[in-house]
Amino acid sequence: MASLTVRQLDEALKQQLRLRAARNGRSVEDEVRNILRDAAAEMEAPPPARAGKGQAPPHRPEPPANRVLLIIAGGIAAYKALDLIRRLKERGIAVRCILTKAAEHFVTPLSAGALVGERVFTDLFDPKSEFDVGHIRLARETDLIVVAPATADLMAKLAGGHADDLATAALLATSAKVLLAPAMNPHMWANKATQRNVARLAADGFALVGPNEGEMAEAGERGRGRMAEPLEIAAAVEKLLGANRAQPLKGRRVLVTSGPTHEPIDPVRYIANRSSGKQGHAIAAAAAHAGADVTLVSGPVILPDPPGVKTVHVESARDMLAAVEASLPVDIGIFAAAVADWRVAGEARQKIKKSPGAATPELSLVENPDILSTIAHRKAQRPGLVIGFAAETENVIAHAREKLAKKGCDWILANDVSPETGIMGGDMNTIELVRATGIESWPPQSKEEVAAMLIDRIAQQLATE
Numbered sequence: 001m002a003s004l005t006v007r008q009l010d011e012a013l014k015q016q017l018r019l020r021a022a023r024n025g026r027s028v029e030d031e032v033r034n035i036l037r038d039a040a041a042e043m044e045a046p047p048p049a050r051a052g053k054g055q056a057p058p059h060r061p062e063p064p065a066n067r068v069l070l071i072i073a074g075g076i077a078a079y080k081a082l083d084l085i086r087r088l089k090e091r092g093i094a095v096r097c098i099l100t101k102a103a104e105h106f107v108t109p110l111s112a113g114a115l116v117g118e119r120v121f122t123d124l125f126d127p128k129s130e131f132d133v134g135h136i137r138l139a140r141e142t143d144l145i146v147v148a149p150a151t152a153d154l155m156a157k158l159a160g161g162h163a164d165d166l167a168t169a170a171l172l173a174t175s176a177k178v179l180l181a182p183a184m185n186p187h188m189w190a191n192k193a194t195q196r197n198v199a200r201l202a203a204d205g206f207a208l209v210g211p212n213e214g215e216m217a218e219a220g221e222r223g224r225g226r227m228a229e230p231l232e233i234a235a236a237v238e239k240l241l242g243a244n245r246a247q248p249l250k251g252r253r254v255l256v257t258s259g260p261t262h263e264p265i266d267p268v269r270y271i272a273n274r275s276s277g278k279q280g281h282a283i284a285a286a287a288a289h290a291g292a293d294v295t296l297v298s299g300p301v302i303l304p305d306p307p308g309v310k311t312v313h314v315e316s317a318r319d320m321l322a323a324v325e326a327s328l329p330v331d332i333g334i335f336a337a338a339v340a341d342w343r344v345a346g347e348a349r350q351k352i353k354k355s356p357g358a359a360t361p362e363l364s365l366v367e368n369p370d371i372l373s374t375i376a377h378r379k380a381q382r383p384g385l386v387i388g389f390a391a392e393t394e395n396v397i398a399h400a401r402e403k404l405a406k407k408g409c410d411w412i413l414a415n416d417v418s419p420e421t422g423i424m425g426g427d428m429n430t431i432e433l434v435r436a437t438g439i440e441s442w443p444p445q446s447k448e449e450v451a452a453m454l455i456d457r458i459a460q461q462l463a464t465e
């Protein structure tokens with residue numbers, strides 16, 4: 001298929017596209033996609049009915065994405081704002097960006113612009129920007145303004161109502177909610193002037209996320225002042241935008257297991273598997289995004305805890321079962337963990353020593369409890385919907401069907417984890433959803449997309465009850 005990049009278009013057309021995208025609060029790329037989608041829909045629409053024979057169905061444009069204006073102020077944490085742009089865009093949020101003069105010492109308009117997908121705004125007195133969009137439109141054409149990092153200086157200006165640059169002018173001119181993610185040295189944060197300004201801003205209705213406690217960029221400095229992590233800020237953004245969003249799992253309790261288990265041999269050695277926990281964690285995050293009250297029981301993984309999710313960390317299969325049982329009752333149980341089928345019988349209390357002439361130790365294994373099956377067969381407090389996974393290397397569907405019956409669960413998400421698929425530990429997944437009513441083959445997609453699709457199917461199921 002032929003490919004065409006926006007960069008190849010002539011200047012006049014590009015300028016028109018930029019203006020149109022700015023007007024609609026989208027990136028140029030998204031604007032082009034929308035134009036093409038509308039054109040395709042028109043081509044497919046039935047020809048207009050003749051007079052007297054009824055009307056052609058009205059063309060319904062897609063609802064616009066939520067829009068965020070991200071203001072990056074000048075602090076060392078500005079580099080994390082670039083990751084925040086990615087996180088917001090991943091969530092389908094249209095992002096526009098203002099860089100303060102000080103921020104340009106830490107990140108460039110080019111790098112921020114590349115991630116946003118359009119130019120970033122820097123200057124209150126730039127005639128081109130003011131003609132194109134202008135600070136008043138930047139302030140108005142957004143559902144939320146996020147300031148990350150929010151420096152002590154910018155918050156002082158904001159508390160005092162100053163408007164001497166593009167960022168503060170937009171902040172003063174907006175009627176949208178503003179979320180501040182403060183970041184500064186712990187002494188600056190603790191300073192009475194900063195605390196007075198923060199209290200003033202909170203009283204004025206500004207929302208705050210962080211700062212967190214921990215290591216600072218300056219060598220040896222520790223304390224409160226680290227900017228909240230991009231995922232935390234993205235979760236706070238989603239919460240603030242949440243009022244506009246449908247939350248199909250609101251009021252539902254969801255339990256998710258994720259990751260591998262570690263089965264100890266002795267205090268320093270264990271048996272494990274290659275599960276990364278990416279799929280289970282993505283499901284927990286997607287359920288929380290859909291408004292559910294989520295408990296994630298996770299084996300040892302290197303992933304951060306998903307924001308807005310209660311995460312319980314466990315090591316072994318037996319610990320996992322205990323944590324799962326402790327989190328009941330729930331409405332929906334999703335068992336994505338790769339639980340070890342066996343554990344070592346008689347785990348050694350001390351490190352097993354290698355000594356010359358001694359026999360090689362032999363491990364004997366005993367079967368672990370099957371968590372999915374235990375929960376699915378419970379008489380009391382069985383979740384209304386129990387969903388398992390079946391990771392297979394052959395005869396995927398046949399094995400999944402057997403598992404559905406044997407384990408007593410309602411749905412199975414089956415996937416082929418042969419090494420050549422790269423699914424185990426990778427970012428992509430290809431699922432067959434096996435239910436009593438039939439099989440649905442999903443296309444290869446990211447684990448986040450699989451999670452969103454599963455949540456969508458759960459929401460459909462709940463809607464029929």
Ligand code: C5P
Nearest residue numbers: 335336337339369370371372388389390
């Ligand atoms: O039997 P198999 O390991 O293929 O089954 C996979 C499904 O069962 C997954 O949903 C997994 O989380 C669950 N399982 C479990 N406890 C075990 C073994 C598997 O919950 N001990």
